[in-house]
Amino acid sequence: MSEVSETQVGEVDENALVERARQNDYRAYEQLYRLHVGRVFALCFRLCNDRDMAEDLAQESFVLAWRKLSNFRGDAAFGSWLYRIATNTAISYLRKQKPFRHALDIDDVDESEYRxxxxxxxGLERAIALLPDGARTVFVLYSLEGYTHDEIAKMLDIAQGSSKAQLHRARKLLMGHLS
Known part of the structure; x- marks a missing residue:
């Protein structure tokens, strides 16, 4: 069976692709890549505010996921597992950087990428990009990616209260940018 099985609604069966990829089927992994690259890139870009670095981090996330595919247990969707890898990859990169290293030129936000x-x-994407690093990271993880303050605190090695404070700060700044 060389074809990807499909669900009743015609979507590619991600579980079948994962199983094929586990058997070193590069084409199946390429399809998984195509299904998720947009969201992985967007996540990395929102976290690091640097287009080139976001591309590198997204690529690194996919390479790491390929290497760790045998560890994927299937408790959650493949996409969720992959986004966690991308989140951890981006956060690891951010930890190595000096605070506020990336000042974003508002012209760097390419509107054509937001089909x-x-x-x-x-406007919201631009406002998020203008947030200070800490506030932006917590906002993206909490509001856009659905992590809890406890999970964010553990990922970023900060207190849970700091996560809540950064989220409050981000929301306040966003309201100012958007008004």
């Missing part, structure tokens, strides 16, 4: 987005969505 079929509204002006409000583009």
């Amino acid at each position: 079929e987005t509204t002006d409000e969505q583009v």
Whole structure:
């Protein structure tokens, strides 16, 4: 069976792709890559505010996921597992950087990458990009990726209260940017 099995709604069966990829089927992994690269890149870009670095971090995340594919237990969706790897990869990179190393030029936010987005969505992405590193990281992890303050605190090696304070700061700054 060389074809990817499909669900009733015509979507690629991710579990079948994962199983094929575990058997060193590079084409199956390439399909997994294509399914998830956009969101992985967006996550990395939101966290590091540097397009080139986000591309590197996304690529590194996929390479790491390929190497660790045998460790994927299937308790959660492959995408969730992959996004966790990407999050950890980006956070590891950010820890190695000096605070506030990346100042974003607002012109670096390429609106063409946000296909079929509204002006409000583009404005929100720009406002998120302008947040200070700590506030942006917590905001992205909590509000966009769905992590809890406890999980964020452990990932970033900060107190849970610091995570909450950074989220509050991010929301306050976003409201200022968007008003």
